[in-house]
Amino acid sequence: MNPSNQLAEPSRPATEFTLRLSSTRRGARLARTLAVQQLTEWRGVPHDSAAAQAVALVTAELASNAITHGRLPGRDFRLTLRLLPEAVRIEVTDTRPERFLPATAPKPCDPVDETGRGLLLVEAYASRWGCVVLDACTKCVWAEVLC
Secondary structure (H helix, E strand, C coil), X not given: CCHHHCCCCCCCCXXXXXXXXXXXXXXXXXXXXXXXXXXXXXXXXXXXXXXXXXXXHHHHHHHHHHHHHCCCCCCXXXXXXEECCCEEEEEEEECCCCCCCCCCCCCCCCCCCCCCCHHHXXXXXXXXXXXXXXXXXXXXXXXXXXX
16 A cells, blocks of 8 residues: 555644753743643634643742753753643653652741742642652653643
8 A cells, every 4th residue: 555645644743842941030031931822722712711821830930940940050940841632731840850749738938028929829829730850950840731
């Protein structure tokens, strides 16, 4: 049988998106934009929907933490999005496994502090989240946002 005469099997939509981004503020902004764009492609939700805003906020916080606390000069961070039946799993992998997140809930910060609210926001918007050391060189902070 001639392969050119065969009908192509319909392709299944991708359920995972992975990209390395520079450990800069620009890389973190791009991660947020791409996460919303990918959610829109997967689920067809508008960019201004509550689900898209939650994905944008959680992605921005995880990426910001990666470039602020998980950065080594010359090393990128990795953004992975996974489409789950009821949620989108956002994973941000950085190069500082020794800076592991505590297993307990984040503590409220002083109201006058300008930083320290990121993980509180992640906890508020994600149905589940956590952190895992992948190997001697990387850790992954992940969160699942219902959509």
